Amino acid sequence: MTARAPVAAVVFDIGNVLIEWQPERFYDAQIGEARRREVFAAVDLHAMNDRVDRGEGFRDVIYGTAAAHPDYRPEIEMWHDRWIEMAAPAIPRSVRVLRALRARGVPVHALTNFGIDSFALAQRHYDFLSEFDQAFVSGHLGIIKPEPEIFARVEAGLGLPGEALLFADDRPDNIDAAAARGWRTHLFEGPDGWANRLVDEGLLTPDEAA
Structure with a gap:
């Protein structure tokens, strides 16, 4: 052989x-598990991140998603503004x-x-x-x-x-x-x-x- x-x-x-890389852990610490579950159930943030990973604009994709979901806008914008704390x-x-x-x-x-x-x-x-x-x-x-x-x-x-x-x-x-x-x-x-x-x-x- x-x-x-x-x-x-x-x-x-x-x-x-x-x-x-544990976004859920970060959000649990910042907004509490219950609110995090609500946000992640309403908005597919991982799919949003996949768009960034495919080469779309980091800020544009995340802020655009936040604008489309005003009830969760501050939380979604954190994905961009505090990203290094998640990573x-x-x-x-x-x-x-x-x-x-x-x-x-x-x-x-x-x-x-x-x-x-x-x-x-x-x-x-x-x-x-x-x-x-x-x-x-x-x-x-x-x-x-x-x-x-x-x-x-x-x-x-x-x-x-x-x-x-x-x-x-x-x-x-x-x-x-x-x-x-x-x-x-x-x-x-x-x-x-x-x-x-x-x-x-x-x-x-x-x-x-x-």
């Missing part, structure tokens, strides 16, 4: 892999292993559903988001995970087949879409498991992954 070729590059999702905090061990991989000379990339302006905002706030060899950002590409085309764009952009890539993401649908193209995948359920996977793949030593 032919041995599997080594991993040529590691691809990180960002939300809930490098930075916590928080960083996940320290994930950041450490990203930097450890780079120190080892392993190519490290991002594949993320993120808006154009919101990604630029996040880069200003989190320095490690500017440390990827390449960042494939859905807003710039005009397509989002788990659409197969976005994975094909990564392969073409890197000049690598899927089996050469190791991809971590917290969403099973994204993992399934990547695996369908032959990518090696890791369903991110916490930084410890991800660090262990990188050790198992021979990309880091246990000390480097600590």
